[in-house]
Amino acid sequence: MAHRIVATRYGPPAEALELVQTEPPLPGPGHAIVETKAIGVNPADAKTVRGEMGGDHSRLPLPIGFEAAGVISAVGDGAVTPDGMLSVGDRVIVYRAQGAYTDRLAADLTSVHRIPDELDFEHAAGLLLVGVTAADAVRTAHVESGDVVLVHGGSGAVGVIAIQLARASGATVLATASARNHDHLRSLGAIPVTYGDGLLDRVRDAAPGPITSVIDTTGTDEAIDTSLELVDNPGKIVSIAAFGRASDGIVLVNGSTPSSRRHRAEAVEPLIASAADGSLVTEVAKTFPLADAAVALTELEIGHPRGKFILVP
Numbered sequence: 241m242a243h244r245i246v247a248t249r250y251g252p253p254a255e256a257l258e259l260v261q262t263e264p265p266l267p268g269p270g271h272a273i274v275e276t277k278a279i280g281v282n283p284a285d286a287k288t289v290r291g292e293m294g295g296d297h298s299r300l301p302l303p304i305g306f307e308a309a310g311v312i313s314a315v316g317d318g319a320v321t322p323d324g325m326l327s328v329g330d331r332v333i334v335y336r337a338q339g340a341y342t343d344r345l346a347a348d349l350t351s352v353h354r355i356p357d358e359l360d361f362e363h364a365a366g367l368l369l370v371g372v373t374a375a376d377a378v379r380t381a382h383v384e385s386g387d388v389v390l391v392h393g394g395s396g397a398v399g400v401i402a403i404q405l406a407r408a409s410g411a412t413v414l415a416t417a418s419a420r421n422h423d424h425l426r427s428l429g430a431i432p433v434t435y436g437d438g439l440l441d442r443v444r445d446a447a448p449g450p451i452t453s454v455i456d457t458t459g460t461d462e463a464i465d466t467s468l469e470l471v472d473n474p475g476k477i478v479s480i481a482a483f484g485r486a487s488d489g490i491v492l493v494n495g496s497t498p499s500s501r502r503h504r505a506e507a508v509e510p511l512i513a514s515a516a517d518g519s520l521v522t523e524v525a526k527t528f529p530l531a532d533a534a535v536a537l538t539e540l541e542i543g544h545p546r547g548k549f550i551l552v553p
């Protein structure tokens with residue numbers, strides 16, 4: 241039998257999630273079955289369980305999870321990817337997955353990506369959702385050499401990758417975080433700034449020149465209001481989370497426009513390669529058994545250590 245976490249209702253993860261047994265999936269044409277070894281946990285999973293991504297009751301029980309890494313255990317007819325035949329035993333990431341919180345995942349081959357030997361399953365499982373989002377934000381902000389970029393939420397899973405990509409483009413980067421994460425931001429080449437009251441003055445004091453663009457991963461009014469004071473054009477503020485502030489003229493990205501989709505698709509292979517060769521640093525904060533998915537999501541929502549939470553089947 242296969243095991244799967246589903247939401248049986250919309251609400252807090254501790255009340256809504258159940259571990260169920262199902263018949264093992266069979267590989268349809270153009271699909272593979274992946275025996276998962278690690279599953280990425282994301283804020284979007286908790287928002288899905290709570291019904292914040294659309295609370296359609298006809299979709300219940302609803303499989304949860306957008307990304308996982310594991311080993312191919314079966315392939316359907318026509319299981320060919322651009323770089324050749326997929327085979328049983330191949331190590332792969334599945335992103336974007338439908339219902340990744342399972343030990344046997346049926347995956348469309350367009351979402352199956354090979355993992356180099358150097359990249360372990362846990363880091364691979366948590367890489368792509370946040371990685372392609374960070375890459376999209378950095379490209380949408382047109383970050384280039386000489387820019388001074390402010391990243392709100394620089395210690396978050398998206399933020400740490402956005403910092404590294406902006407630094408690789410030659411920009412100076414300031415990044416907000418709690419004080420406990422400042423040394424890590426410095427290690428990534430960013431100038432750390434504590435968020436909270438007085439943020440605008442602290443950014444101005446720390447910045448070596450005018451802020452040329454902003455990447456916001458927090459969605460807070462403090463981040464957006466501060467940013468609007470710092471740049472002359474709201475179109476230089478790119479947010480992945482402040483969807484309630486669209487009327488301010490900021491740029492919101494979530495993979496729904498053609499350019500956002502293209503940025504994300506083009507980022508997949510470079511992210512995997514740079515995570516594998518160590519030039520992109522990501523962290524795993526904690527692992528949980530698959531059965532404890534509700535515990536992981538609850539801890540993620542109330543504040544958590546830096547790095548990704550990973551479920552292990």
Ligand SMILES: NC(=O)c1ccc[n+]([C@@H]2O[C@H](COP(=O)([O-])OP(=O)(O)OC[C@H]3O[C@@H](n4cnc5c(N)ncnc54)[C@H](OP(=O)(O)O)[C@@H]3O)[C@@H](O)[C@H]2O)c1
Binds near residue numbers: 370394418544
């Ligand atoms: N639009 C999209 O396509 C897309 C894709 C992925 C994620 N997202 C969204 O982006 C957000 C971030 O995701 P993530 O995975 O990076 O989350 P995460 O790993 O949980 O990081 C959250 C970050 O927010 C910081 N933070 C917490 N409270 C704050 C406050 N009051 N002011 C400023 N910063 C604060 C934390 O800093 P400290 O820990 O240092 O305090 C941490 O750096 C989530 O809302 C997620 O749903 C959107």
